[in-house]
Amino acid sequence: MSKRHLYILTAVLAVLGLSLFLYKVRVLDMPLTPGQERDVWTVEARVTFEAKGEPVRLSLLLPRSNPRFTILNDAFISPGYGLSTSADFWNRQAIWTIRQARGLQTVYYRAEARRLVRPGPPRKEKPPEPPQSNLEGPELAAGRALLQEVQRKSADTESLVLELVKYLHLPQPDDNLKFLLKNRPDEADRVELAVEILALAGVPAYSVHGLRLRESRERLRIIHWLAVYDRDRWRPFDFATPRTGVPPDYLPWWRGPGSVARIRGGERLQTTFSASVDQEASIRLEREGRAYQPALIRFSLFSLPIHTQQVYRVLLMVPVGAFLLVILRNVIGLSTFGTFMPVLIALAFRETRLLHGIVLFSLLVGLGLLVRFYLEQLKLLLVPRLAAILIVVVLLMVFVSIVMNRLGIQQGLSIALFPMVIITMTIERMTIVWEERGPGEALKQGLGSLLAAAATYTLIHNRQIQHLFFVFPELLLLVLAATLLLGRYTGYRLFELYRFRALLKGGS
């Protein structure tokens, strides 16, 4: 009876999951593969500051539509604040105000940036006023000398700008440049200096600051480039690498000198940017003109903030990893330390990448084992002993990070993300197995754990699989159904075939 119950349950789960999945694929046209043409992005600025209990006025510069991107659907998340927006030639600006606030404050700005498929050439525009340089006194003289140097090597405005950008990035700057930059080798300062020098030459220019739209879990860094008025048009020049024009994934956010956010009545102001491909909007784009938005889309994971979405991208892979472990343990018969330890290790490998992860993990466990064997002689009680190992593990992590950093190995730093409690328990269990069953068994289980972790890593870091489970979380119902079925799998494990083969030889 219980078996039929199980079959009915799994069938219901599977049908439910599959039909939702098929409906989304066939009727709603949701993409089965991660999008190639990433045309619609969600960009987000997160501003945090410490309020001092006074009236607060926070201003944030906003991106605006331009020949390459259309900015749509501004959204401001700022509970309790008054909000106004304004725009001038340079920028759009949002101003948040509140009479009184205290403690850590967070406000969000989010918008949709839609890339135009065929951006036209820059518009013809009337020549602006001849620019005025702000350099004075000795700075003016240094600037003039610098300009002369660059002009000597150039023929027209375009080559002048390119030479200037190259000059500003010289690995050994000359005295003029050192003086002008005041020993602050900052990209933002360099780009403003370039604007000033171009003003000296009578070339109108302004700085542009923005993001490079890339799918990344890390926060995006601000990049800078130049817009220069040349032959009737404002033309962009890439700044980090001197060339005409900028790559199509540069999203301009604000122009001119100054920082993106300013605060009065608060301190420790921080602005972070993130971006992700907005698949929901890409889908909506397809459906534009149709009358209704199905609830399925409105209530999908895409309605969450970007950072939460990134978290779920990872979280949704944990069940997939757990399912793989069920197969590895119950169908293949691999023995591992702890039931889900390999999944946690595989998650930790995200930062280190597989090879480094395995090396670091083995190193940490190996060193931990040595210390554990030494502690064995002291005859400590269980809980203090575990705590001692935990402390040693953290110390070892610090040590490995510092040594690797000294050696210039970047990956050593990500060891900090290893789950130290899991490592502690692994070391303890491994010692017990080592003493009770011998080193062979301990190494066997250790290798089994690493193997399982590596397999889980490869599975849960597959972009295609990540995409499938993120866009179609209902697939987890299928995984659940399969897991329930495997819960009643009574066939042999693969390793058992090997174990019982002696029976076949001598038995009959």
Place this chain on the structure above:
Amino acid sequence: MFTLAAQLRAMGVLGINARNADYTLAHNPRRLYPLVDDKFQTKQMALKAGIPVPELYGVVEREVQVRGMHGILEKPEGFVIKPAHGSGGDGVVVIAGLHRGRYRTITGNFYTPPELDHHVYNVLSGLYSLAGQPDQALIEYRVQFDPVFDEVSYKGVPDIRVVVFLGVPVMAMVRLPTRMSEGKANLHLGGLGAGIDLTTGTTLSAVCRNERVEEHPDTGACISGLTIPQWETILDMAAACCDLSGLGYLGVDIVLDKFRGPLLLELNARPGLGIQIANGQGLLTRLHLVEQHRPALTSREERIAFARGRFGVKAGAAG
């Protein structure tokens, strides 16, 4: 690979998944597990029912009692310290006697009193218990084993494992310690398992580390053909334990003492599958047979008669 699986299935070999799903999960109610997982409870239950067990010298429950325990350890014939919730022989120390203030194990190692204390502390803190919860240490009589196995064991205590299903003994083996297993009889520690003909109580050939062997690796003596004394009593004890514990699928471990006869050592709710290799037989065929005939077998005598009739070597081919 699939042919191998099909061959094993044809032999009726029970796999670990099938054992868990169809036998332990189906026939062993979770609430009865404490009875077999806690050796102290097992012992008391057995005593109440009149099943002989090794005499209990004392129980250490708390750290403060450890210092006082040495008073009861001065036994000329030695003693055994085991965790009440241990599994698979982990944490069991068998002391043969005192020698110049130090405890000598049966394999010839020595424990100073502080070392033995540390071992007991480890036991109490749950190092060997199944879920790592705090545990008790049992100190009990060291079995003076029956000379029948003298030729085929390397130190330590050989014991007899009987798998009982629904009150019917279905398969048995004798586990013999080797040098590799350090005096313990557990198969995964390198002990030797020899199948037993249920009809006659004589040993068949043996298995060591999943390989078939005919002679004991340390003594060189032939393992098969030994007749186990009091076989009828052993089967009866095993069947009685099944009734007592209420567990449908049970492993019963029994030792043969020179003076006291068969003694119940422990019960196991998840008996291992190596017994199949020791007997050269799959369990599944026998289990199915018991499932079929169980309703007709009312008394314990009938069940034992059924087992002896069906699960011997001669009947084995038919069953």
